[in-house]
Every structure is written in structure tokens, then in C-alpha cells.
Amino acid sequence: MIPHKAPSVLRLGPARLTAGLDHTRRLDLPAHRTLHGQPVAQDVGTLIALVNEVDMRGRGGAAFPFGRKLRAVADAAGAKESVVLVNGAEGEPASSKDAMLLVRTPHQVLDGAILAAEALNAREVVVATVAGELAEASISAAVAERRAANVAGAKESHLRIRVVGLQERFISGEGGALVRAVNGEEAVPPGRKRRASTSGVNGLPTLLSNTETYAQLALLAELGPQKYAEVGTSREPGTVLLSVSGGAATNAIVEAPTGTMLADVLDLCDAEPGDGVLIGGYHGAFLSPETAVSAVISREGMKKAGGELGAGIVVPLGANTCPLGEAARVTAYLAAQSSGQCGPCRLGLPDIARQMLALTDGSGSQDAIRRSVRAVERRGACFHPDGTARFVLSALEAFEADIALHRDYGSCGRPVRGVLPLPEREEEPEYRLEVDWTRCQGHGLCAHLLPEFVNLDDYGFPSFNTVPGWMVKEARRAVDMCPALALRLGEAVMAKTG
Amino acid sequence: MLHRRHPLHAPTKLDRRNVRLGVSASIAALLLSAFALTLTNSGMSLLGRGVGFLEFYAGVFALVLLTATVALGLLTTEKVFLSPANRVRAQLAHRATAAIGLAYLVTHVTLMISLGHVPPAAAVLPVAGIWIGFGTLAADMMVLIIITGVVRGRFAVTGRPWVWRILHAGSYLAWPVAILHGLTAGRPAAGWVTWSYVACLVAVGSALLVRVLATLRRPPAMPEPVDLLEVDDSPIERPEEINAPVSLDAARRKFREAG
Numbered sequence: 001m002i003p004h005k006a007p008s009v010l011r012l013g014p015a016r017l018t019a020g021l022d023h024t025r026r027l028d029l030p031a032h033r034t035l036h037g038q039p040v041a042q043d044v045g046t047l048i049a050l051v052n053e054v055d056m057r058g059r060g061g062a063a064f065p066f067g068r069k070l071r072a073v074a075d076a077a078g079a080k081e082s083v084v085l086v087n088g089a090e091g092e093p094a095s096s097k098d099a100m101l102l103v104r105t106p107h108q109v110l111d112g113a114i115l116a117a118e119a120l121n122a123r124e125v126v127v128a129t130v131a132g133e134l135a136e137a138s139i140s141a142a143v144a145e146r147r148a149a150n151v152a153g154a155k156e157s158h159l160r161i162r163v164v165g166l167q168e169r170f171i172s173g174e175g176g177a178l179v180r181a182v183n184g185e186e187a188v189p190p191g192r193k194r195r196a197s198t199s200g201v202n203g204l205p206t207l208l209s210n211t212e213t214y215a216q217l218a219l220l221a222e223l224g225p226q227k228y229a230e231v232g233t234s235r236e237p238g239t240v241l242l243s244v245s246g247g248a249a250t251n252a253i254v255e256a257p258t259g260t261m262l263a264d265v266l267d268l269c270d271a272e273p274g275d276g277v278l279i280g281g282y283h284g285a286f287l288s289p290e291t292a293v294s295a296v297i298s299r300e301g302m303k304k305a306g307g308e309l310g311a312g313i314v315v316p317l318g319a320n321t322c323p324l325g326e327a328a329r330v331t332a333y334l335a336a337q338s339s340g341q342c343g344p345c346r347l348g349l350p351d352i353a354r355q356m357l358a359l360t361d362g363s364g365s366q367d368a369i370r371r372s373v374r375a376v377e378r379r380g381a382c383f384h385p386d387g388t389a390r391f392v393l394s395a396l397e398a399f400e401a402d403i404a405l406h407r408d409y410g411s412c413g414r415p416v417r418g419v420l421p422l423p424e425r426e427e428e429p430e431y432r433l434e435v436d437w438t439r440c441q442g443h444g445l446c447a448h449l450l451p452e453f454v455n456l457d458d459y460g461f462p463s464f465n466t467v468p469g470w471m472v473k474e475a476r477r478a479v480d481m482c483p484a485l486a487l488r489l490g491e492a493v494m495a496k497t498g
Numbered sequence: 499m500l501h502r503r504h505p506l507h508a509p510t511k512l513d514r515r516n517v518r519l520g521v522s523a524s525i526a527a528l529l530l531s532a533f534a535l536t537l538t539n540s541g542m543s544l545l546g547r548g549v550g551f552l553e554f555y556a557g558v559f560a561l562v563l564l565t566a567t568v569a570l571g572l573l574t575t576e577k578v579f580l581s582p583a584n585r586v587r588a589q590l591a592h593r594a595t596a597a598i599g600l601a602y603l604v605t606h607v608t609l610m611i612s613l614g615h616v617p618p619a620a621a622v623l624p625v626a627g628i629w630i631g632f633g634t635l636a637a638d639m640m641v642l643i644i645i646t647g648v649v650r651g652r653f654a655v656t657g658r659p660w661v662w663r664i665l666h667a668g669s670y671l672a673w674p675v676a677i678l679h680g681l682t683a684g685r686p687a688a689g690w691v692t693w694s695y696v697a698c699l700v701a702v703g704s705a706l707l708v709r710v711l712a713t714l715r716r717p718p719a720m721p722e723p724v725d726l727l728e729v730d731d732s733p734i735e736r737p738e739e740i741n742a743p744v745s746l747d748a749a750r751r752k753f754r755e756a757g
Binding site: 439441443444445447448449476479480481482483484485486487488 | 574575577582583585586589650651653654655659662
């Protein structure tokens with residue numbers, strides 16, 4: 001399979017995960033084997049020792065020590081079966097490194113996953129990715145290539161590899177939600193934390209980690225710890241993948257050794273920090289331009305600069321867009337992405353988003369936002385409210401000057417250009433309730449049945465808001481129950497809703 | 499903030515997947531157990547007793563439920579009796595009693611025909627004597643009225659909702675006929691049964707009378723007159739012209755007159 005388009009790749013320093021990608025859009029199995037050789041199976045003990053030697057961490061954002069995770073799954077499984085789950089559903093609109101790996105070098109990911117699976121005696125490898133995207137096609141093709149190679153006499157692993165396509169949502173990348181989605185349940189985070197390492201896919205102990213983690217694992221096994229640690233800082237050896245987008249002239253995945261200056265990465269992508277640089281995605285934080293210049297790419301360096309490296313998302317804002325408006329847009333998106341399970345998140349995030357919007361026209365107050373943020377922090381089943389809180393607070397801090405402009409003049413004079421990428425909104429039908437005013441007697445049953453969409457005036461007569469498609473059943477009921485036979489449901493209009 | 503997983507209102511908690519499943523499962527269990535009963539002798543006698551019970555009482559149940567339906571229908575249309583929330587509930591109950599009543603009516607008719615009390619044609623035509631004929635007539639009308647109730651939404655879209663009102667109001671005719679049938683056909687009714695039916699007739703009849711009278715006597719809906727401001731007819735006082743050229747003599751005179 002040759003993808004018709006592929007995320008572009010740049011690098012600072014040696015080519016590790018991105019080796020060979022200058023010449024081809026996608027490394028198929030023969031090309032991959034020529035470049036990286038045949039992996040050698042290892043037992044759990046050696047693999048954990050290898051991983052601990054370079055202190056490898058999960059690359060999905062939480063930076064959990066991978067060796068501890070391996071050990072936990074191995075202990076929980078004992079002699080039983082286990083599963084290796086590859087998290088390729090990033091959810092983050094600004095991140096594309098998982099998609100890049102799955103589209104362009106899928107065998108690197110599969111090598112790592114199979115290495116872990118064979119060490120753990122796992123029953124199968126499950127690759128969860130966004131349904132209907134290029135990544136799903138590429139990884140499925142990679143699995144087929146391996147099967148075909150085995151028929152032709154190659155010595156590929158015979159372990160079962162299952163590709164699962166998921167609906168893309170912001171929270172679908174969260175570990176618990178991912179496991180539930182793979183199990184065929186609704187992709188929302190579970191109310192009570194269950195470690196995937198004790199009970200994950202089909203209730204079996206599951207090694208769940210990000211796509212890049214597995215790719216790095218294969219690389220580590222191929223190179224050995226000495227060679228692997230030749231680049232990067234001594235505490236976090238190796239390279240990281242950074243998704244650079246937004247105000248950068250070249251949107252690309254950058255492979256850079258840890259310890260690289262953020263400024264170099266931005267230069268490589270022809271990007272200006274502008275009003276700030278968002279690090280770590282929409283649950284991350286903005287760095288002000290001054291700190292961005294001196295920031296270093298590594299977990300430690302980013303923490304010193306006041307951010308989190310997270311999943312390696314770098315979004316420079318540039319100087320041409322209104323930074324506060326951008327932040328307000330993303331906050332509204334994050335609010336709409338709440339799964340609605342936890343009350344503080346479902347009610348609090350839209351509140352924060354509205355207040356951010358008020359701040360952009362100069363009417364809101366920062367203290368009110370801080371109060372609302374405090375009401376949602378650490379009050380949800382998953383990290384979504386906390387991450388949103390961090391994003392909003394860092395925006396308030398980084399755009400202090402811009403907020404003052406908005407307060408004084410109602411605008412900073414720059415338009416909102418949509419530099420922070422958001423997924424396309426879905427088209428959803430909307431219905432309009434129509435009333436025959438000559439028949440309406442003001443009985444008010446419709447207002448009782450549809451309190452959100454029907455308001456009664458002082459005389460008891462209704463006025464209507466448009467009804468979203470998912471409420472159409474209730475609207476029909478109101479039409480049926482109108483005692484005066486005065487209500488009708490109008491034609492569906494396609495409208496963009498978040 | 500409205501959220502699709504948690505709309506503020508929940509018009510009914512009965513229309514859930516679990517409730518639907520439970521109802522279908524229990525109906526299926528009922529049918530299956532009846533089928534199982536036919537396999538044994540004691541089961542057959544049990545079924546026979548059940549059929550005998552329904553032979554006597556299915557019609558009574560149908561009549562009681564349809565009486566409730568008429569009363570609930572009347573309650574739910576008027577603003578004076580109930581609050582909007584209770585009117586919604588009354589409307590749902592109206593539909594439920596109508597559906598169950600119809601089921602009993604069908605049971606009653608099929609039993610009467612299959613047990614040979616009346617010829618099959620009596621299901622639609624009044625051929626089996628005058629008292630049973632009343633029942634046939636009432637049943638036909640009830641079925642038609644229930645059909646109009648089911649397709650009610652269609653009439654809201656067309657320009658003639660009054661057609662629906664007239665058709666559906668046929669129940670006020672069909673219901674007394676049904677009561678007449680209930681009191682006269684079959685075994686003679688006990689005294690308290692007759693009296694309670696008469697009480698129902700009187701109650702619903704008087705409520706209907708109130709409704710008809712209120713509709714007839716309601717003044718035409720016109721905008722309330724608003725008092726106009728009084729018009730003042732007194733002549734307009736012209737102010738003294740002050741721009742006129744002042745003669746010095748006249749001014750002096752005026753000054754002197756004023757003292």
C-alpha cells in the first residue's frame with residue numbers, strides 16, 4: 001500500500017524512528033526489514049532490564065515508566081494470558097505523530113508491540129486507531145503484508161494482530177475509554193479507575209501504551225541501550241517526536257533528540273513563537289515567547305519552563321492572530337467534548353467557555369474564570385476537567401497583555417484565524433417548531449414537554465427555539481400532545497453544531 | 499447548559515429500552531405459559547376456567563376502561579381541571595386505557611363469537627337483536643374513534659383540525675350506547691352496577707355540558723379595549739406675540755396701568 005498523502009517529517013539530529021522516510025511515503029515490510037533487521041525475541045526480565053536502563057517512559061502524555069508497566073502486566077498475568085494494546089487514537093486535533101507512525105512506518109510499531117507481546121506470552125496484539133482514516137488502512141495493510149510474507153516463507157511472528165477502528169473524540173484516547181471502546185462498550189472513561197494492567201481488553205491483563213512507545217521499544221531492542229542513548233540528555237536519552245502545527249509555515253512531525261532547544265525546532269518549521277507556544281496539546285499549557293526561546297525539549301526542560309511535554313505537541317501561535325480568541329475557541333471545543341458523565345465537567349466547562357468568550361469582547365473577568373476553574377478541577381472521572389483547567393489558566397497567564405487590550409478596547413485588533421486546529425464540525429439536522437397562531441390557545445403543554453426549546457411569554461403563549469436532531473422524538477411528542485392541534489414540526493435544516 | 503446525554507426534562511420514564519424489553523418478555527412468557535398449559539389435563543381445565551371468567555368479565559373490563567378513557571379525555575382537554583403537567587399525564591393515561599380497553603373489547607368480541615353466543619357477522623353488523631346490536635354499533639364506533647386518535651398528528655398538519663374534533667367527539671355518542679349494551683345484554687345487572695354507570699354518565703355528562711356551554715357562551719376573542727386619552731376641545735390660547743414692534747407709548751401705558 002502506498003498512501004496518496006502522508007504527514008511530512010523533518011528531523012534534527014540522527015534519523016531514528018523516521019529513518020528511511022525521506023525516500024518513500026511508507027516503509028513496507030521488505031524496506032523495513034532492510035533498514036531495521038529482524039527483531040530478536042526476548043524474555044520479560046531482559047526486556048524490563050533493557051527498558052529500565054534508559055528509563056523509558058510512555059509517550060502518550062502521562063510519561064509513566066514503561067518498565068513498571070511491563071512488570072505490572074507480567075505479575076498480573078502470571079501464567080495466564082495477557083493482551084498488548086497499542087493506543088493509536090490520539091484524539092488531540094493538534095497531534096499527528098501516531099497517525100504519522102501508523103501511516104508511514106507501521107512495521108516499527110508492530111515490531112515493538114510484538115516484542116512486548118512475545119515477552120509477556122500475550123494472546124494477541126490489538127491496535128486501536130481512528131476508524132476510516134489512512135492510519136487504519138495502513139496498519140491493516142501492514143498486518144496483511146506480514147501474513148503474506150509468512151506464506152512466502154519469511155520468519156515473521158505468528159501472533160494474532162487485531163486492528164480496531166474507533167470513533168474519534170477528544171476523550172477516546174484516554175486509557176480507560178480506549179479499553180472500553182475496544183471491548184465494544186461506549187467510549188467514555190469509566191467512573192472507577194481500573195488499571196488496564198490488571199483488567200483490560202476482555203478482562204485480561206493488558207499492556208496499554210502509546211504508538212510511539214512501542215516504536216521506541218523496537219528501536220531500543222534493535223540498537224541496544226548504549227547506541228540508543230548516544231543522543232539526547234543523560235536522564236532522558238533518545239529522540240522524541242514532536243507534532244508542530246498551527247502558526248508554523250511547515251506543519252510537520254519533527255524527530256529531535258531530547259535536549260534540543262525549542263527555538264531550533266521552531267526555526268526548522270519556519271515558525272515564530274508570536275504571542276506564545278502551546279506545549280502538550282489542549283490539555284497542556286502556553287509558554288510565553290520569552291520562555292519559549294530558552295525552553296529545552298525534554299520533560300524536565302518543559303517543566304522548568306512551566307509546561308508539560310505531554311505527547312509532544314508544539315503549536316506556535318504566530319503574531320497575526322488574536323491569542324485570546326484562539327484560546328476561547330479551543331475552550332468551547334473542549335467543553336463540547338465532555339462526555340457528560342460527571343456533573344462538574346458537563347456544567348462547568350461550558351460555563352468557563354462562555355466566560356472566555358465574554359473575556360474576548362471585554363466584558364468578562366479573569367477572577368470569575370479562576371473561580372469557575374476551581375469548581376471543576378479534580379472533579380471528574382478522567383483528566384479532562386483538570387487538563388482543560390490547566391489550558392485555561394495558562395492562557396490567562398500567558399496572554400495577560402492581550403486580555404488588558406481586550407478589556408480596554410473590546411478587541412486586540414487582530415482577527416481569530418483558527419491557528420489552533422480543531423476538527424471539522426459535523427453537520428446535524430435541526431428542526432423548527434411551527435405554530436398556527438390562530439389555533440394556539442396557550443395551553444402550555446409544549447412548554448412542559450420541551451422546557452429547553454419552548455418559552456412561554458407573559459400571556460402564556462409559546463416562542464420556540466430550534467430543536468437539534470437528537471431531540472426530535474421529544475418534539476414529535478409535543479406536536480402530538482398539543483390540545484389545540486396547533487403545532488407542526490418543520491423541515492430539517494442542516495446546521496453545524498459542535 | 500443542555501447536554502445530549504442529559505436533557506433537562508424527561509417526559510416519561512416508561513419509554514426505556516429496559517421497560518420495552520421487560521414488557522415484551524412478559525407478554526411472551528404469558529403466551530408461552532398459556533401454550534404450556536394446553537399440554538396437561540389440569541392445565542386445560544385451568545384455561546377453561548380462565549376463558550369462562552373472560553366470557554363474563556372481558557366486556558365489563560372493556561366498558562370500565564373505555565369509561566375511564568372518555569373521562570380522562572375530557573379532563574385533559576380543559577384548562578380548568580388540571581395543571582399542564584397533570585394534563586400531560588392524563589393524556590398518556592387516556593391513551594393507555596384506550597389501548598387496554600380496545601384489547602379487552604377485541605377479547606370480548608372474539609370470545610362471544612367463538613363460543614357461539616352470536617354469529618360472526620355480529621362483529622361488524624347489528625344482526626343479533628337490538629341489545630347486542632347496540633354493542634356492535636358502539637364497538638364499531640370505538641374502533642373508528644381510536645383510529646382517529648392514533649392518526650391525530652396528521653390532522654394537525656392539514657388545514658382542518660375541526661374534522662378531527664368532530665370524529666373524535668363521536669365517543670360521546672358511542673360511550674352511552676356501549677353502557678346501554680352493557681346494562682341490557684347478557685345477564686341482568688346488579689343494582690349497584692347500574693347506579694355506578696348512571697353516576698358516571700351524570701358526571702361525564704355534566705362535565706361535557708360545562709364544556710359545551712363554556713364554548714358557546716365564550717365571548718368572541720377580541721383584543722381588550724384600551725382607553726383613549728380624552729380630547730380637549732377648548733380653543734387654543736394664542737400666546738402674546740412678543741416679537742411685535744413695541745411702541746414706546748403703549749409700553750408706558752401698560753406699565754402705568756399695572757401700577
